[in-house]
Amino acid sequence: MTGPARPLSETLRHGGAMTQRRVRILVAKAGLDGHDRGAKIIARALRDAGFEVIYTGLHQTPEMVATAAVQEDVDGVGLSILSGAHLTLFPEVIRLLRENGAGDVVVFGGGIIPSEDAQKLKEIGVKEVFTPGASTQEIASWVKENIRPRE
Numbered sequence: 001m002t003g004p005a006r007p008l009s010e011t012l013r014h015g016g017a018m019t020q021r022r023v024r025i026l027v028a029k030a031g032l033d034g035h036d037r038g039a040k041i042i043a044r045a046l047r048d049a050g051f052e053v054i055y056t057g058l059h060q061t062p063e064m065v066a067t068a069a070v071q072e073d074v075d076g077v078g079l080s081i082l083s084g085a086h087l088t089l090f091p092e093v094i095r096l097l098r099e100n101g102a103g104d105v106v107v108f109g110g111g112i113i114p115s116e117d118a119q120k121l122k123e124i125g126v127k128e129v130f131t132p133g134a135s136t137q138e139i140a141s142w143v144k145e146n147i148r149p150r151e
Contacts, residue, residue: 024074026056029080066102127146
Protein backbone atom coordinates (compact mmCIF):
# COMPACT_ATOMS: atom_id res chain seq x y z
CA MET A 1 0.00 0.00 0.00
CA THR A 2 1.41 3.35 -0.92
CA GLY A 3 0.69 6.53 0.91
CA PRO A 4 1.54 10.15 0.39
CA ALA A 5 5.19 11.02 -0.01
CA ARG A 6 6.90 12.30 3.11
CA PRO A 7 9.15 15.05 1.75
CA LEU A 8 9.96 16.51 5.16
CA SER A 9 11.29 13.34 6.70
CA GLU A 10 13.65 10.55 5.91
CA THR A 11 12.88 6.88 6.27
CA LEU A 12 15.25 5.32 8.79
CA ARG A 13 15.80 1.61 9.34
CA HIS A 14 15.93 0.44 12.97
CA GLY A 15 16.27 -3.30 13.53
CA GLY A 16 14.37 -4.05 10.33
CA ALA A 17 11.43 -1.76 11.13
CA MET A 18 10.78 1.37 9.12
CA THR A 19 10.07 4.57 11.02
CA GLN A 20 9.73 8.19 10.01
CA ARG A 21 11.70 10.97 11.67
CA ARG A 22 10.76 14.55 10.96
CA VAL A 23 13.43 17.17 10.46
CA ARG A 24 14.07 18.97 13.78
CA ILE A 25 14.81 22.70 13.70
CA LEU A 26 15.90 24.88 16.62
CA VAL A 27 14.84 28.52 16.20
CA ALA A 28 16.87 30.80 18.43
CA LYS A 29 17.20 34.47 19.34
CA ALA A 30 20.84 34.96 20.26
CA GLY A 31 22.17 38.02 22.00
CA LEU A 32 20.44 40.98 23.57
CA ASP A 33 17.91 41.46 20.79
CA GLY A 34 14.48 41.68 22.41
CA HIS A 35 12.35 41.42 19.27
CA ASP A 36 11.10 37.92 18.62
CA ARG A 37 7.93 38.31 16.60
CA GLY A 38 9.69 37.32 13.37
CA ALA A 39 11.33 34.30 14.97
CA LYS A 40 7.97 33.16 16.32
CA ILE A 41 6.38 33.56 12.88
CA ILE A 42 9.14 31.51 11.29
CA ALA A 43 8.91 28.85 14.00
CA ARG A 44 5.18 28.55 13.44
CA ALA A 45 5.52 28.48 9.65
CA LEU A 46 8.11 25.70 9.86
CA ARG A 47 5.91 23.76 12.26
CA ASP A 48 2.93 24.21 9.94
CA ALA A 49 5.09 22.95 7.06
CA GLY A 50 5.62 19.69 8.95
CA PHE A 51 8.93 20.23 10.71
CA GLU A 52 9.48 19.60 14.39
CA VAL A 53 10.41 22.99 15.85
CA ILE A 54 11.96 23.98 19.15
CA TYR A 55 11.94 27.70 19.98
CA THR A 56 14.46 28.83 22.60
CA GLY A 57 13.04 32.22 23.46
CA LEU A 58 14.82 35.53 23.88
CA HIS A 59 18.30 36.44 25.11
CA GLN A 60 20.11 33.20 24.39
CA THR A 61 23.89 33.09 24.52
CA PRO A 62 25.72 31.19 21.77
CA GLU A 63 26.54 28.56 24.41
CA MET A 64 22.86 28.16 25.24
CA VAL A 65 21.95 27.80 21.57
CA ALA A 66 24.65 25.21 20.87
CA THR A 67 23.82 23.27 24.04
CA ALA A 68 20.12 23.20 23.19
CA ALA A 69 20.90 22.09 19.63
CA VAL A 70 23.00 19.18 20.89
CA GLN A 71 20.55 18.19 23.64
CA GLU A 72 17.56 18.33 21.29
CA ASP A 73 19.45 16.46 18.54
CA VAL A 74 18.38 18.98 15.91
CA ASP A 75 19.16 18.88 12.22
CA GLY A 76 19.22 22.63 11.76
CA VAL A 77 19.52 25.85 13.73
CA GLY A 78 17.76 28.99 12.56
CA LEU A 79 19.17 32.11 14.21
CA SER A 80 17.26 35.37 14.19
CA ILE A 81 19.39 38.42 14.88
CA LEU A 82 18.23 42.02 14.56
CA SER A 83 20.76 43.60 16.92
CA GLY A 84 23.66 43.93 14.49
CA ALA A 85 25.76 41.34 16.32
CA HIS A 86 25.46 38.75 13.56
CA LEU A 87 29.21 38.73 12.74
CA THR A 88 29.91 37.78 16.35
CA LEU A 89 26.98 35.49 17.25
CA PHE A 90 26.71 33.29 14.13
CA PRO A 91 30.43 32.33 14.09
CA GLU A 92 30.38 31.57 17.80
CA VAL A 93 27.35 29.28 17.49
CA ILE A 94 29.02 27.45 14.59
CA ARG A 95 32.28 27.10 16.54
CA LEU A 96 30.47 25.72 19.58
CA LEU A 97 28.44 23.27 17.51
CA ARG A 98 31.65 21.94 15.96
CA GLU A 99 33.35 21.68 19.35
CA ASN A 100 30.39 19.69 20.68
CA GLY A 101 30.30 17.15 17.86
CA ALA A 102 27.43 18.78 16.00
CA GLY A 103 29.35 20.41 13.16
CA ASP A 104 26.97 18.78 10.69
CA VAL A 105 23.98 20.73 12.01
CA VAL A 106 22.89 23.14 9.29
CA VAL A 107 22.93 26.76 10.47
CA PHE A 108 20.79 29.32 8.70
CA GLY A 109 19.35 32.59 9.81
CA GLY A 110 17.89 35.93 9.19
CA GLY A 111 17.45 39.42 10.37
CA ILE A 112 18.77 42.84 9.49
CA ILE A 113 21.95 41.66 7.80
CA PRO A 114 23.67 43.64 5.03
CA SER A 115 24.44 41.61 1.90
CA GLU A 116 28.22 41.95 2.35
CA ASP A 117 27.88 40.56 5.88
CA ALA A 118 25.64 37.75 4.63
CA GLN A 119 28.43 36.73 2.26
CA LYS A 120 30.94 36.70 5.14
CA LEU A 121 28.58 34.54 7.17
CA LYS A 122 28.24 32.07 4.31
CA GLU A 123 32.02 31.87 4.06
CA ILE A 124 32.24 30.72 7.68
CA GLY A 125 29.53 28.09 7.33
CA VAL A 126 26.09 29.72 7.54
CA LYS A 127 24.16 27.94 4.78
CA GLU A 128 21.59 30.67 4.06
CA VAL A 129 20.68 34.14 5.24
CA PHE A 130 17.14 35.45 4.89
CA THR A 131 16.53 39.17 5.09
CA PRO A 132 13.33 41.19 5.48
CA GLY A 133 10.97 40.42 2.64
CA ALA A 134 11.68 36.70 2.56
CA SER A 135 8.40 34.84 2.76
CA THR A 136 7.67 32.08 5.21
CA GLN A 137 7.00 29.81 2.23
CA GLU A 138 10.44 30.62 0.81
CA ILE A 139 12.11 29.77 4.11
CA ALA A 140 10.13 26.54 4.59
CA SER A 141 10.93 25.48 1.02
CA TRP A 142 14.62 26.15 1.57
CA VAL A 143 14.61 24.07 4.76
CA LYS A 144 12.78 21.27 2.97
CA GLU A 145 15.35 21.25 0.17
CA ASN A 146 18.48 21.69 2.27
CA ILE A 147 18.10 19.99 5.64
CA ARG A 148 17.82 16.27 6.21
CA PRO A 149 17.64 14.28 9.44
CA ARG A 150 21.09 13.61 10.89
CA GLU A 151 22.07 10.08 11.69
